[in-house]
Amino acid sequence: MVQFNTKYPAEGYAESRIGGRSENQDTCAYVDTPLGLLVLVCDGMGGGPGGKTASMLAAKTISDTLLATKPDDDRELMILKAVKAAHKALFDAVEANPQLKGMGTTVTLLLLNEQSAMVAHVGDSRIYQFRNGHRVFRTTDHSMVMDMVKLKRINEEQARVHPQSNVITRALGHGESPVPDIEELPYLKGDRFVLCTDGIWGAMPEKELIKIIGGVSNPAGAVEEAVVKIDDIGASEGGHHDNLTIAIVNTTSNSILKIPMSPTVKKLLIALAAIAAVSVILNIVLLTRGSGKDKEKQETPVTVTAPAQIEQATIDSIIEVRMRELEAKNREQLDQIDKMLKDKKVEEATKSIGNSLENLKVLEKLDQLIAQLNKLMEMKAGKDKKAEINKTINQVKELTPQLEALKVPQADINYVVTELGKEICTRNPSEKGVKGQYTLITKRMRQIQSAIRTH
Numbered sequence: 044m045v046q047f048n049t050k051y052p053a054e055g056y057a058e059s060r061i062g063g064r065s066e067n068q069d070t071c072a073y074v075d076t077p078l079g080l081l082v083l084v085c086d087g088m089g090g091g092p093g094g095k096t097a098s099m100l101a102a103k104t105i106s107d108t109l110l111a112t113k114p115d116d117d118r119e120l121m122i123l124k125a126v127k128a129a130h131k132a133l134f135d136a137v138e139a140n141p142q143l144k145g146m147g148t149t150v151t152l153l154l155l156n157e158q159s160a161m162v163a164h165v166g167d168s169r170i171y172q173f174r175n176g177h178r179v180f181r182t183t184d185h186s187m188v189m190d191m192v193k194l195k196r197i198n199e200e201q202a203r204v205h206p207q208s209n210v211i212t213r214a215l216g217h218g219e220s221p222v223p224d225i226e227e228l229p230y231l232k233g234d235r236f237v238l239c240t241d242g243i244w245g246a247m248p249e250k251e252l253i254k255i256i257g258g259v260s261n262p263a264g265a266v267e268e269a270v271v272k273i274d275d276i277g278a279s280e281g282g283h284h285d286n287l288t289i290a291i292v293n294t295t296s297n298s299i300l301k302i303p304m305s306p307t308v309k310k311l312l313i314a315l316a317a318i319a320a321v322s323v324i325l326n327i328v329l330l331t332r333g334s335g336k337d338k339e340k341q342e343t344p345v346t347v348t349a350p351a352q353i354e355q356a357t358i359d360s361i362i363e364v365r366m367r368e369l370e371a372k373n374r375e376q377l378d379q380i381d382k383m384l385k386d387k388k389v390e391e392a393t394k395s396i397g398n399s400l401e402n403l404k405v406l407e408k409l410d411q412l413i414a415q416l417n418k419l420m421e422m423k424a425g426k427d428k429k430a431e432i433n434k435t436i437n438q439v440k441e442l443t444p445q446l447e448a449l450k451v452p453q454a455d456i457n458y459v460v461t462e463l464g465k466e467i468c469t470r471n472p473s474e475k476g477v478k479g480q481y482t483l484i485t486k487r488m489r490q491i492q493s494a495i496r497t498h
Contacts, residue, residue: 044266047073047292051080051156056263057290058270062242063277068094069240069288070148072102076109078118079156082290086149086168086240088214093146097133101148101215104129109154118154118161119225126150126165126215126223133216147216150223151182151238153292159300160230163223166211169244172228173235173257180228185213185221203245229300235262235293242287246273262291402495405445409492412438413485416463420481424471436463449495458487 047055061067068087073080083105087098108125129150137143149166162170164182167189172180183189187210188202202208213221230236237256244252255272259265269289277284415435422428443456462468462484470477 044263045071045073046263047080047082049073049075049080051075052296053080053155053292053294054262055080055082055290055292056266057082057084057288058266059288060270060274060286062274062286063281063283064286066095067286068098069242069286070095070098070102071238071288071290072106073290074106074110076106076154077112077114078109078116078121079154079161080292081106081109082153082155082236082238082292084151084168084238084240084288084290086166086242086286086288087146088148089143089146089216093143094148096136096143097146097148097216100132100136101129101150104132105150105152119227122152122154122161122163122223122225126163127220130215130220137216147214149211149240150215153236153238153290155230155236155292155294157296157299159298160228160236160294161225162228162236163225165213165215165221165223167209168238168240171235171237171239171256172230173237173253174231174233176257178253178257179234180226182224182226184211185224186211200248203248208245209241227300229302230294230298231302232294232296235265235291237289237291239289240285240287242285243269243273243289246276246284246287256289256291262293266291401445402449405442405449406492406495408438408442409488409495412442413488416481416485416488419468420478421472424469429469432463432468436460439463446491446495451491451494455487455491455494459484459491462487 044056044058047053047057049055055073057071057073059067059069059071070083070085070087072083075081083102085098085101087094087096087101089097105125105128108128109121112121133146133148137146149164149168151164151166151168151170152162153170154161154163160172162172162180162182164170165185167184167186169184170180170182171178186202186208188197188205188208190212191197191205192199192202197205215221235257246252252269255269256265259268266289270287273284273287412435415431415438419428419431419435422431439456439459446456447453462480465480467476467480472478
């Protein structure tokens, strides 16, 4: 097994085995280039020495081409240039040595830097991207059976075991220069990219393969488990199985390119953000609006804008900020909900969405209560202050069943009610200990919020 040494935000391992064949015609290579970490997997074909020559020559030509680039070069254009150069190199080699006629190779490559991951392929060697053990991306094979899958004549498992599963429709060294499929992919810390030949993915149903390469947390362990398992399967079936090559790259940071939200997650976030935005506006009103008597005695009046009069641009701005905050705080839960919907677990997803919304409503009510505490702290002693304190205590009591359902300790709820009911809270803000008392109550309220967020 080979471990990758790279300056880019990744760690990787690779292994290539001969399987049950007389020669290993696969090639795996990696190198740091000015454009990122380059990882290549090629599956050669052709009689005699042609297959191995093709895969090695393609890997070397692509590596050399990308090593000669500059950091500000366009990565997609450079990949196209490198693949074209490899195709030409194979033709030139056949012209120089006719015995190599008929040779060709697949190629699949990963070019990863801090910005994003570029992936490209020609043929049926694949690239997968995994997140939290789940497949989030896979290349589409250039093969006869995959064309049949697209036409819905067969399914993917039937394609895997089809007699013509090895017939590919694009390859380097055959026909006119093939155009690779190229994708730019964002990634999160801990994402996994897997490059492999058909000797890997064709050996077992994809669900079983995903359990191995997506389920083993250590990339070296995943490589080892995959090749050992596939060699064992091949040996049990007569020992004539194909060469097998796999490279696994785990990312160690988030890419600069951000992951786009799916329509489902986006709609959910908009709903959550809208609720949050209304709460923010309400809090602004609560914080800026004093009691009637206080306003009369203020030298400089405070202008309070009603929610309906706030400009749409302001609301949009608030929602945008809150959406970013909500996505960051709830990314894992949103991914789970999105997966449930994709897996058609509608009831489970609906329940999860409902729980998220209920939690958010409780958090927003707590925000409102905290805003009221800040207002009470600054109010002067009198009947109005006592009335507002009693009102706030009743609101906390009304919220108690929802807080208990979210596993908030009864002791925390009782603390807020008891401390707010003490005589010190009714005094003028300038008196000793008043602001300290309100600060302690507010602190406990924020602790309750934190407990709900981690619930």
